[in-house]
Amino acid sequence: MDLKKKKCRPCDGGMKALTPDDARELAPQVPKWKLRKDEPRLWREFTFKDFARAIKFVNKVAEVAEAENHHPDVHIHYNKVKLVLWTHDLGGLSENDFILAAKIDEFNG
Numbered sequence: 001m002d003l004k005k006k007k008c009r010p011c012d013g014g015m016k017a018l019t020p021d022d023a024r025e026l027a028p029q030v031p032k033w034k035l036r037k038d039e040p041r042l043w044r045e046f047t048f049k050d051f052a053r054a055i056k057f058v059n060k061v062a063e064v065a066e067a068e069n070h071h072p073d074v075h076i077h078y079n080k081v082k083l084v085l086w087t088h089d090l091g092g093l094s095e096n097d098f099i100l101a102a103k104i105d106e107f108n109g
Helices: 020-029 051-068 095-107
Strands: 042-047 073-077 080-085
Touching: 020 095, 042 095, 051 073, 051 080, 051 095, 080 095
Parallel strands: none
Antiparallel strands: 042 080, 073 080
8 A cells, every 4th residue: 555645553562663674675665765774764864945944844744743643853954854764662663654754755755
């Protein structure tokens, strides 16, 4: 199923972190995002014309993250925004990270 059409699931007792192989299998569905080699994280950097546009983007990300109840780590440096996705409760990646990445790509491909 298309990741953009899925909803993030709560991390209750039954959810486990993805294996590295599982993460690599989902990665082609969000090709602009990178998997960290040194730890289970999915990340992407975005560049904007100026700080104001970077903040508008972060606000859109916040809206989607709140709707999905899944929140990225956000790093802002003037006109650059780096988003890092991982499921804190699991200490690694889950399908939720890929779902949120796909939804962010939908409004800022």
